[in-house]
Amino acid sequence: MLLRSLNPLAVARGDDLPDAVRIDGHTLSRSDIVGGAGALARRLAGAERVAVLAEPSATTVVAIVGCLLAGVTVVPVPPDSGPAELAHILSDSGAQAWLGTAPENRDIPPSSRAGTLPVVPVRLHARDWHSHPEPNPSSIAFVLYTSGTTGPPKGVLLSRGVIAAGLDALAQAWQWTAKDTLVHGLPLFHVHGLILGLLGPLRVGSRLIHTGKPTPRAYTQARGSLYFGVPTVWSRVVEDEEAARALSGARLLVSGSAPLPVPVFSRLVELTGLTPIERYGMSETMITLSTRADGERRPGWVGTPVQGVETRLVGEGGAPVPHDGESIGGLQVRGPMLFDGYLNRPDATAESWTEDGWFVTGDVAAIDADGFHRIVGRESTDLIKSGGYRIGAGEVETSLLGHPSVREVAVVGLADDDLGQRVVAFVVGDAVDPAALIEHVAGELSVHKRPREIRVVDSLPRNAMGKVQKKLLG
Structure with a gap:
């Protein structure tokens, strides 16, 4: 059942x-x-x-x-x-x-x-x-519509068997049991809030407290053992020191749907005594990568494949990418929790799979020798090809977020007659000095990864799940 x-x-x-x-x-x-x-x-x-x-x-x-x-x-x-x-x-x-x-x-x-x-x-x-x-386990339980970036939203078909496999893998990775009380205030029309956040407790047998909105005070008052949030939620939690410290009695804090900034990760550890779980997935794949309740958790890394999942990195021309923690390539996955296709879109479904049965996520990642994965971002928006170099926007964003004047940032590659693309950072912050930020990145990373331009903005465009809409920047 x-x-x-x-x-x-x-x-x-x-x-x-x-x-x-x-x-x-x-x-x-x-x-x-x-x-x-x-x-x-x-x-x-x-x-x-x-x-x-x-x-x-x-x-x-x-x-x-x-x-x-x-x-x-x-x-x-x-x-x-x-x-x-x-x-x-x-x-x-x-x-x-x-x-x-x-x-x-x-x-x-x-x-x-x-x-x-x-x-x-x-x-x-x-x-x-x-x-x-x-x-039948193969019957379709949900049609989830993705936020369309290149056209109207596509309907992702998720069968009952796919959902069960995905939830069981997470229960194993997070040691999620009927003794837990899950707390979250996420929307109920995506994998995160609906499949994980509602069906998960009903499958595992744990209690669920949905807070309506994911505010720090609502999370504090719920007194749960397991909390789900997107990075925006956790950023607001660490800004409310009293609320953050009140979460120290929880068992796990889980962040997903977008990368958790390293400074927020570190501040959560400092205020709650808990090292957050980070994980990776898509509407089409459920959750395929995660750090574990009983394992290592590193800021900026989303862990290893969950039960039943395999991954591989593919470079330009289809060449395999070494697992050295630095080299980046297109992430492909396979496992029992992958979707059953796009509704009415056999063309898009076929384009999403390789001939040998791997799903092409469209994301760029690095894998280290221990199998830990770091997501660089979307290949279409976060892989920047500048002056002959392949640069991951996420790495530059992480560096910029380490600067005390930066609160939020999105890095994109904009067309450039000389470089092909130039690295441009859109920054939300306080007393931002563009030259200082460019020097900061050049001092931490390779010089070619530094932003060529810093644009200070009041806010970044985000969707309902807190993901920055980079296609609206430029």
């Missing part, structure tokens, strides 16, 4: 948990979730695919579990979707109805399917205890 802690027979025998999920002012027991989801599953019989407005609410929890019980594919929709994105997701996915609630008026054209889909209500207090046949 995908959500093992919600086995109806076990819950009926008394294996309940009165506070299995706390979210948006509601506390749901296991029997609340099983009974409510069971009633919904009976009403969904015959449906194939439905849209869920993925707000952090009890309704969303019951809606998603009801679909999983019924074997109906869920299309999670970001609550802040604009009209064009909303229309694309609903049209591309073929969703047959809204489950729970539909978005309010978003200036959606009357001709769009988004404005005509029926709404199936989710009744939190309804109960049905009939058993439902377990769907």
Whole structure:
């Protein structure tokens, strides 16, 4: 069973948990979730695919579990979707109805399917205890839409078996058990908040406290053992020294969805006494790399492959890249938690795989002799080819973040008639001296890696998961 802690027979025998999920002012027991989801599953019989407005609410929890019980594919929709994105997701996915609630008026054209889909209500207090046949592990549980950087978002198909393999690998790496209480306030329409942050506890059997928003005070008040956050969350935590010190009673602090700046890593260690876990993954791959609860954790490195995963680095022309911790190449992975393709996009699916069965992540990485991985960034935006050198933007960003005047930074390669690309750093900071920053990088790294230009900005463009949108810089 995908959500093992919600086995109806076990819950009926008394294996309940009165506070299995706390979210948006509601506390749901296991029997609340099983009974409510069971009633919904009976009403969904015959449906194939439905849209869920993925707000952090009890309704969303019951809606998603009801679909999983019924074997109906869920299309999670970001609550802040604009009209064009909303229309694309609903049209591309073929969703047959809204489950729970539909978005309010978003200036959606009357001709769009988004404005005509029926709404199936989710009744939190309804109960049905009939058993439902377990769907095949190969059946698609979710269509997750990626944030499109080169066109409309693509629908990533994730099967039940893929999700189970990914969650079990993380439970093993992080020693995640039913004794834990997971705390996070992440959105419920991506792998991080939805698959790891909601389905993870329901599979492992741990409690979940969703804080609505991932603020330092909310995290402190939750008093959990396991915390999930994106780097922006952890940056705000270390700025609130009292809140940070209050997390010292936790077991693990996990950071993901974007690189954790080394200064934030170090400050977390200083204030909490806990060395954060960093991990790496994508919507298409779940989490494939992570440091471990019982292993080494280095700032700027995302650890080793989780259970069942293999990786390799490929250089220009397909040549293998040495595992010396410095040489960088395109990261390719394979394992049991990789996606089942892009919906309606056989061309994009085929382009993502090599002929010998490896998924091309599009990320650039380095691997050391011990198998530790360091992600340099996206090949399309973070691999800078300047004056004949291959430069990883992440390495330059790490150096700049070590300077006391820099709070945030994004490094990109901009077109240059002489160099091909020149290294340009967009910096958020205090009393920034561009010349001093260029000298700082040249003193720490090879001279050719120094920024040729520093641009001071008020903020960096980010998406809902805190990732910097580098394509908007230039």
